[in-house]
Amino acid sequence: MTTPKMKIEVWTDIMCPYCYIGKLHYEKALAQFEHADEVELVIKSFRLSTDLPGKGNGYPVVEYLVDKAGYPKENIDQMFTGLEKLAKDAGVKCDLRNSLAANTLDAHRLIKLAATKGLESIVTTLISKAYFEEAKDYSDTELLVSIGLKAGLQKDEIIETLNGDKFEKEVDRDVKEAQELGIDTVPTFLFERKYAIVGSEPVSSFLETLQKAYNSWKSDNTNTGIDVTKGKSCTIDGVCDL
Numbered sequence: 001m002t003t004p005k006m007k008i009e010v011w012t013d014i015m016c017p018y019c020y021i022g023k024l025h026y027e028k029a030l031a032q033f034e035h036a037d038e039v040e041l042v043i044k045s046f047r048l049s050t051d052l053p054g055k056g057n058g059y060p061v062v063e064y065l066v067d068k069a070g071y072p073k074e075n076i077d078q079m080f081t082g083l084e085k086l087a088k089d090a091g092v093k094c095d096l097r098n099s100l101a102a103n104t105l106d107a108h109r110l111i112k113l114a115a116t117k118g119l120e121s122i123v124t125t126l127i128s129k130a131y132f133e134e135a136k137d138y139s140d141t142e143l144l145v146s147i148g149l150k151a152g153l154q155k156d157e158i159i160e161t162l163n164g165d166k167f168e169k170e171v172d173r174d175v176k177e178a179q180e181l182g183i184d185t186v187p188t189f190l191f192e193r194k195y196a197i198v199g200s201e202p203v204s205s206f207l208e209t210l211q212k213a214y215n216s217w218k219s220d221n222t223n224t225g226i227d228v229t230k231g232k233s234c235t236i237d238g239v240c241d242l
Helices: 017-032 059-069 073-090 103-115 120-132 141-151 153-164 170-182 202-218
Strands: 006-012 041-046 190-191 195-200 227-228
Touching: 006 017, 006 202, 017 073, 017 120, 017 202, 041 103, 041 120, 041 170, 041 195, 073 190, 103 120, 103 141, 103 153, 103 170, 120 141, 141 153, 190 202, 195 202
Parallel strands: 006 041, 195 227
Antiparallel strands: 006 190, 190 195
């Protein structure tokens, strides 16, 4: 008999830097949560700036922010400085000043393949790390193949997925579900659809929400409505908070 678990869904996109930080904060909170073995994380696709080029044809993120997203040039350094501080506090590097903006569809499709093997969390982290810490083009097929192999996927299934349109419908389904729920900002974490954290809130906020959601889940609380905590995030047009 399968033991029921409290479900946490997170809508996320690789090109959103706050999604990487948010996932790191969630994982640190989960490591401190005494009921972590009763929690299930479901990773859902969200796509920012779908008109961006893919297949290794990404271009400098600064150019994208200014020319495509209409981001004020004078604010870019402030944004990067803030993200570098968040990264330092989270214990990771940040090389977003040299990063590339690209289409995330193939990355999401690889994550969906990984989900069939229970490897979606590690693949998401590895792709995010390549973008956020190493300034690599996360749409590049060769990079995605190497990440899939590192995570434990088979080369033939990775190549079959990336060379076709496999899992595209699943990605689209996640995006549509987000729209139906009114989600237009990432990361968005939904805890049993009763509590939400939008953005890269501190570890303490994740831990507090985990406890509240767990207590509600255990008591079978049927109250409607979602209690939302909001931090820094990225909107559907690819513009991120300062």
